Amino acid sequence: MIKNIRHYFSIYQSFIVTCFAESMNFRMHFLLLIIMDLFFYVSALASVYILYEHVPLIGSWNREQFLFFISIMLAVNQLTMTFVSESFWQFPLLIRTGNLDFILLKPANAIFSTFFRYVRPGSMVNVIFTWSATIYFGIQLDLNWFSWMILPFLVFMGFFLQNSIELVISCSMFWMLEGTGINFLRIELQQLSRWPDFIYQSFVRRILTLILPILLIGSAPARFLFDFNDIYPLLGMGLAIIFFWIILKFTWAAGLKAYESASS
């Protein structure tokens, strides 16, 4: 087990080194990536800030609670942008060109080699911004020591849930002639999850919590941190991660059966 973890860790280390070397060759792109993410983060926070200039509460949340929620979602987004986003965009290309063959031949898990192959060092830098915002609004809310302890864990849980769902959805690319559109579907789901669950009408909220649980990504951690009794969404989040990883195993296998290598 430990040997296996070490093996994958060394592979991932090589992926990271390659991506860093590549991004240092395109410095302007590296810089633009940082600026692009920063603009997105600032505009997301500024939009909420402007809204609260006109109303004292949205749902039952005040400005600091809402901004804290947005910061958690930005931290999840930053992790996604850094560690998996590029691989998701490369996946339809791998299927279309048949380059997935080379990944399948490698002596490593194919899902790992496909979806964790690319890292964006530019987005990595922005961890400073997203965590500064999360910490700042956490201080405003006067979070206790236990909340601070579990906060990083909850953000990682959000990251895992989001990407478990997106990995399952991405498998549908195996059955498509051109799968890039699925990546836009992923982004639309991310947009939906970037707002608290209470803004949605009951029917939609139930679907996006129980069937396609994207609303749990940010709402479950935030609600738990605001009220420790509100633990059920968090438990649901854990179950959803396990459920989607099991589903992924089957959809990936079915997808590979449907995959017709373009290069052979």
Add this chain to the structure above:
Amino acid sequence: MKVYWSNLFVYRTNFFLQTIGPLFVFLFIKLSLWTSIYLSSQKSIIGGYTLEEMLAYHLWIMVASMIILTSSSQNLSEDIRLGKISSYLIYPFSFWEFHASNFAARQTVQVFIALLTVFILLILLPTYFSNISFLFFIQGLILSLMAGFFWFSLNYIIGLMAFWLEETWTLTVLTQVVTYFCSGAIIPLELYPLWLKEALFYTPFPYLGFVPVRTFMGESLLFWQSVLVLLGWILLINLISKLIWKKGIHLYTAAGM
């Protein structure tokens, strides 16, 4: 244009997921958000808008976005990066003419979808469109078409950056993020701090959302002034793109040659 249409209809699912889907999702989020804001604040008017007016504003934003924010610089920059522009040097049309005709083909489809959307919305949600009149609608449509051409020209410049940059998609996304925030696509500009609202009117962004939408909603006083401002921006940006093309083409080395 025919080639572009055939490509578009071969990848129908992609077209829907990439172009139409996001607008409907964005609309759905905004309708949910604003309904929640009005219900929880128990205010009947926020920033001069009643709930019905706010929802109508966002419905019009979606229609305007269908016409305005259509083109992307992706194909354009790929042409440069992969050395495909060598072909344009022997074609009987220029690089700009080729991409402008693609834009026209795309725009025709988008305008059709926008008109169909308005027709369906008028039947399903007539109360949100009580202010609609033929004159305002035509004026809004003209402004949206002009803004769409400005957006194409802006994306053309971003695409031309491929002469200098390996990847231009970051610039495209950056422009989209700034435009969504500054054009009033998320929040009407009346709700912004006054200094910011005034500053934004020195930029083209309000003309890519807020101004056409207010015109659709019956504020026709802005029309002629907006036409002139948009014309100015279109001229300026096309002049800049010509200069960039001239500079860029000197740097160009065709791949494989």
